[in-house]
Amino acid sequence: xxxxxxxxxxxxxxxxxxxxxxxxxxxxxxxxxxxxxxxxxxxxxxxxxxxxxxxxxxxxxxxxxxxxxxxxxxxxxxxxxxxxxxxxxxxxxxxxxxxxxxxxxxxxxxxxxxxxxxxxxxxxxxxxxxxxxxxxxxxxxxxxxxxxxxxxxxxxxxxxxxxxxxxxxxxxxxxxxxxxxxxxxxxxxxxxxxxxxxxxxxxxxxxxxxxxxxxxxxxxxxxxxxxxxxxxxxxxxxxxxxxxxxxxxxxxxxxxxxxx
Ligand SMILES: NC(=O)c1ccc[n+]([C@@H]2O[C@H](COP(=O)([O-])OP(=O)(O)OC[C@H]3O[C@@H](n4cnc5c(N)ncnc54)[C@H](OP(=O)(O)O)[C@@H]3O)[C@@H](O)[C@H]2O)c1
Numbered sequence: 001x002x003x004x005x006x007x008x009x010x011x012x013x014x015x016x017x018x019x020x021x022x023x024x025x026x027x028x029x030x031x032x033x034x035x036x037x038x039x040x041x042x043x044x045x046x047x048x049x050x051x052x053x054x055x056x057x058x059x060x061x062x063x064x065x066x067x068x069x070x071x072x073x074x075x076x077x078x079x080x081x082x083x084x085x086x087x088x089x090x091x092x093x094x095x096x097x098x099x100x101x102x103x104x105x106x107x108x109x110x111x112x113x114x115x116x117x118x119x120x121x122x123x124x125x126x127x128x129x130x131x132x133x134x135x136x137x138x139x140x141x142x143x144x145x146x147x148x149x150x151x152x153x154x155x156x157x158x159x160x161x162x163x164x165x166x167x168x169x170x171x172x173x174x175x176x177x178x179x180x181x182x183x184x185x186x187x188x189x190x191x192x193x194x195x196x197x198x199x200x201x202x203x204x205x206x207x208x209x210x211x212x213x214x215x216x217x218x219x220x221x222x223x224x225x226x227x228x229x230x231x232x233x234x235x236x237x238x239x240x241x242x243x244x245x246x247x248x249x250x251x252x253x254x255x256x257x258x259x260x
Contacts, residue, residue, distance in 0.1 A: 003054075005028065005030070005054075005082055006023045006028045006031070006082075006083065006084040007071075007085050007086065008023070008031070008033065008086040009034065009086065010033070010090065011032035011034055011043065012032075012040050012043070014186070014189055015181075015183065015186060016086070016138075018209045018210045018214075019086055020032060020043060020047065022213050022214060023217065024053055029055070030044075030055045031056045031057075031080060031082065032056070032058070033059075033060050033089070034060070034089065035059065037059045040059070041057055062110070063107040065114070068115050069118070069122065071119065072123070081130075082123045082127075084135070084136065085119060085120065085133075086138070087119060087136070087137045087138065090108075090112045090138065090156070091112070092108070092142075092153035092196070093105060093152070093153060093194055094150055094257070095195070100152075108152055109152065109156060112157070113160070124176070127175075128171070128174050131174060131175035131176075134177035134179070135176070136178075136179050136181060137160050137164045137178070137181065138181050138183070138216070139157045139161050139164065139180045139182045140154075140160075140183060141183065141240075142154040142157045142158075143182060144158075144236070144240045144241045145236075145249055145250075145253050146246070147253055147257070148250060148253055149254060154253075165226070177223045179216070179219055179226070181212070181220070181227045182227065182228045182229075184230060184236065185205070186207050186212050187209055188209050205232075207230050211229065212230075215230075216229065
């Protein structure tokens, strides 16, 4: 049987890097995408050595609207068929919508939403044609909540949740699976990038990126639509989306995100 090829965005650190290790342990060949070439090359060498797999590195800034089509063209030039697409690259920004730089928030929409949709649109038809493969999107428990003080980030993850659930249903019976991995607070560079480390560092218990990736990878292999790692996060998703009234949820999130 042909060896599976998995393309992972945001593989240079955190959850994406750990997902790369999970797929490498399956003996899948990998295409690693992010901006940090050195970090990608270091990981690629480690995984080639340890698992005897093929690993390709593509340096790309997904905030550039041309990036998804360039990545698609580059995989074609390399003669690679992408069987599994892992849309993991993403970032958040902490602060009130009006105070945060608008351009950076638009970049967030480009990376967290537009690039994810375009990469899906480019690679999915081939998967459907071959009747196999899948897409693992990295959303967040934030996708279940309105997110004052991180409005665009939470909304971007609500998009990922809705989009992934819809595709999961549309693709039933095609042989192509779609999973939304919805982590809660996880030990990565995320909080530094979002500039929210002062608040969360002391207040929040975080899961390790390795454990989050292992759970997401397992749930993807088991063809689950949603993967919410950890009991605390499962409860949060359930309480926020089904048990508490929406006005109470948004007040609670606002208070939590404002903690100093
Ligand atoms: N950590 C958490 O608490 C948490 C919770 C829920 C969901 N998530 C989600 O998990 C995913 C991974 O984040 P993480 O927590 O692992 O944080 P991280 O350690 O900061 O990793 C983010 C990854 O995305 C890549 N990335 C960011 N901007 C990019 C761009 N413009 N172009 C290409 N790649 C870009 C980064 O690579 P380069 O910097 O090298 O480009 C890096 O590999 C994100 O979608 C995030 O929203 C995180």
